[in-house]
Amino acid sequence: MWTKPVPATALLAAVTLTALAGAPAGASADPASANPVGGDLLGSRGLVVPEGVKPPPKTKATSFLIAEAETGHVLAAKDPHGRYLPASTLKTLTALTLIPKLDRNQAIKPSRNAVNQEGSAVGLSTKATYKVHDLFRALMMSSGNDAAMALAEANGGLAKTMRDMNAEAKRLQANDTVAKTPSGLDKPGQSSSAYDLTLIARAGLANPDFRRYISTKTAKFPAPKKWYEISNHNKLLWRYKGMLGVKNGWTSKAHGSFVGAASRDGRTIIVTIMRHEGYFWEEVEDLLDWGFSARGKVTPVGQLVDPLPAQPDPAQQVTAPSSQPPAAAPLLDSAAAKQTDTSRTVGLAVIGGGLLFGAVWLGFGIRRRRNKARL
Template identity: 75%
Template sequence: MWTKIVPIAALLASASLTSGAAYAAPTTPVGGEALGSRGLVAPPGVKKPPKTKATSYVVADVTTGEVLAAKDAHGRYLPASTLKTLTAVTLIPKLDKDRTIRPSQNACNQEGSAVGLSVKAKYKIDDLFNGLMMSSGNDAAMALAEINGGLDKTMRDMNAEAKRLQAYDTVAKTPSGLDKPGQSSSAYDLALIARAGLANPEFRRYISTKTADFPAPKGKHYEISNHNKLLWRYEGMIGVKNGWTSKALGSFVGAATRGGHTIVVSIMRHEGGFWDEVAQLLDWGFEVRGRTTAIGKLVDPLPVARPAPQPAGSAPVTKVTPAVQPPLLGTAASKQTDSSRTVGMAVIGGGLLFGLVWLGFGIRRRRRGSRS
């Protein structure tokens, strides 16, 4: 008998996209009622999935979207570097992989795992995605966020993308996955995000690359290798991402293809080595796929929201972001939280003008914003 719980996703507020539209969180477990259980949910008529020390996990068929087995699928936990899958899914379509940049000192100084960025070297965006997904570079994550328009904008973009994918258990506070209060994901969401990434050829290329040359100062290079050990020892392994911090413990999401089908396994909060357990769960997924009833489904992304059309004849709205704000406005804006503030400003003409000209515009303030 499945234990029914109220999913955290149902308690989340809707997330606004940059277009101004919003996706409302559901009131039932995403993917099916059975996935609301905190215990093991396994399909009938086949052997049970192999045991794992992971607190939470999902085994699913990427090709069909069928969830084959799960334990606490929607339990919210710290994701560690598996959150980089969302960073990649969000930013790969936005950034020109052939663009060359020089990273900031802030990006180069990020704590935790790093690919070794230097302010004295130049990198293609393509190099940074390799550093992000192969070497789990927190420095590469920050550099990509800064290139995307800054940390605050990137966090908004990542959280909007999570809601579009219906990954409602996921709240991104950092682009790297380094622990931060309020940050979370779930085994279900990691499988969902990985599935979205696997549909992108560039994402697949980054996660499946075993070794690559990486730029260094003075035109030199050095070799980096993928942290996913299963790339070397599991037949059909495509890749995806592993992570670890002292608070999150071990987490992993990985996918492999055999016989024309791709199976994804995501685990969270594992205390020790998980590689063999993941391999056994993948084996089980390939064995039972198509022979039993699914316990749930990886849902499809929601359509991209579009701005509401303006009434005919209405004047277009121009958004203005001043380079320097008046002291009073700057003080008020510094107290903003996650909610957008709209400030109405009136500009009064001089004595030579015959009246008052009111200009309304909305100022949207950006939110302020170990190893992994």
């Protein structure tokens, strides 16, 4: 759903901006871009909140973002474009990328490499065969790193899956995101941001299969000899009213991260936190409560941008014989094939139901930019 952006002058007049002295721990020391995706105010390394309302509850997270899914309005944020290690919240991008590409009933026999992945695992065996549907459950419910690798292998291998994931990030305009693993296990150069993870979650919520996987509390999972039960690691599915799920993550380097969405009265609030060093569940509940109380009552501080149009897969295109010389490859096809640590924004505005290239969103200053990766 596209909502007309609020003029930048109105935003500046209605927002309190608290700048931090110096970059937060875990992020690049380079200053944020003056023109970030989603609006100028989202370039702050500090707290950005609307005036006239009580600020969001305090959280120990270094970075967070609160947004309304239907409108894309960003209600409040702190260092939203700061680049951090995403841990298992990166599995949201893995699922969003691979769900449309894999047959849910396809049978998969995982490799020894897949079953021996370090960290959280669902317990895959090289002696068993699993359906893709079961592996997605293991990925999003039990945060199985073994399931992530098995799905990557089913997609044609790790290298291809990384290309696909990074191309999907570019399509979403999640320009702070660089995927190096399908599981979110720490790897040099890998990054995401609270803004990007919220973009990914919003896109995932529009996919019925993605939504089903993240909201399933318990499920039967196959094993070589018998089935056993797996449960969702998202504690809020059991205790927060309207909780839809999404994904939590943790590594010793990334610390705690979480993306959660909840719906009440036909409206969905998304809360994303990154680099939290403690127990964050109650803090997330408080942030969600604040989001529900603020929606529709405050001037948004930014906007979740819409995805770029999907580009056809050249490998699946059939070209009719022609006497004319082949046309040059479209610019976006060439760009999507290359993922670097350089953040770029393609100028795009969505008007009504159509797409207009080259337009500049004056309200939030969404335009071409380059940021050095901040990890």
